[in-house]
Amino acid sequence: MQAYWKRSQRKLAPWLFLAPGLAMFALYVIIPIFQSMAISFYDWDGLGEKIWIGTANYVELIDDDAFYTSLKNNVIWLVLYLLAVPAGLMIAIFLNQTVWGIRAYKSLFFFPFVISQVVVGLMFSWFYAPNFGLFYKLIETVTGDGVAILADERFVTYGIIVAGLWPQIAYVMILYLTGLNNVAPDQVEAARLDGAKGWRMLWYVILPQLRPATFIAVVVTVIGALRSFDLVSIMTNGGPYGSSRVLSFYMYEQALSEYGYRMGYGAAIAVVLFAIMMVFISGFIWKMWRDETER
Incomplete structure (x- = not known):
């Protein structure tokens, strides 16, 4: 043996x-999947006897209007949440400069990342609140009539997404700041000698070296957009009239809330959400692998 x-x-x-x-990953991720x-x-109600019904839960999803509302909202979340990637990159480039007061700027932009999502949700709920919220007052001053964002089916999802983007941009910014510290200075100097600057420097010299940071930023942003449970729960609880539901919240509502206790149906929603995540993440991994092998 020795x-x-x-x-x-x-x-x-x-x-x-x-x-x-690996054992912890298998126990808490792979096996639960x-x-x-x-x-x-x-x-199954989570306590009693399980009754085999085959694909009936998935068939029910096809005719479930609340499911399609949640799916549509998740698509909106996904598209708009990806704005965090370029926004975080631009802020990181700015904070990577040597200017007066840069430490204060870094603290201000880093601040949203350390705040709990619960606190973020409460802050933006007050920000949007009718009659006394700052946003409501600003709109009322400009247009003469305030808008209750979280009570309006047309705007509620966008209002929650804005709340989510605030800390997400800070997170992406941190990823890019770490990546910028690893950019090869000799390549930057060589590009400057060749006359590259501004957007050309960014596109041809900086961004290729930030591919690992970009990959991580996109993956965590996609995952954040697709789960997006906490802000919806805190700010609207899925309302008004279920118009701000997302798949993760609808899964909880069906499986664990007083309205449901339908563990099988909630699990079916979770499987659909997991499949959507895997499609996007697998695509990003394949693209990154292809780019690495083509070098």
């Missing part, structure tokens, strides 16, 4: 270090 360990030590040592993390898939084929 002789085998000496021969294989360099091969086995990395796996021994990874083993605890397959359990959710299995539960989605049952009618």
Whole structure:
């Protein structure tokens, strides 16, 4: 045994270090994914006996208007939430400069990242509040008539997305600031000698070196857009009239709230949400792998 360990030590040592993390990942991520898939084929209230119903939960989703509302809102979240990536990049480039007061600027832009999502939701709820909210007062001053964003089916989803973008941009900014610290200065100097500056410098020199940071920023932003449960729950609880629901909130509403206790139906919604996430994330991973192999 000792002789085998000496021969294989360099091969086995990395796996021994990874083993605890892999075990936790399997226990808390992989196994629950397959359990959710299995539960989605049952009618179950979470306590009593499971009743096998096959694909009935998925068939019910096809005729569920609330599901389509949630899916549409998730698409809106996904499209608008990706604005956090270019916005975070621009702020990171600005904060990477050597200017007077840059530490104060960094603190101000970093501040939203350390605030709890619950606090962010409450702050923006007061910001949008009718009669006394700052946004309501500004609109009332400009147009003569205020708008109750969180009580209007036309605007509620966009109002929540703006609240979510505030900390998400700060998170992306931090990722890009870390990436900018790893940009090769010799390549930047060589590009300057060749006359590159401004957008050409950014596009041909800086951005190619920020691909790993961009990949992580896009993935976490997509995941954040598709789960987006906490702000919806805090700011509107899915209202008004269910118009601000997203898939993660609708899953909770069906499976765990007093309106549902339908674990099988909630699991079916979770499987659909997981499939959408995997499509986007797999696409990003494949593109990054293809770009690396073409170098």
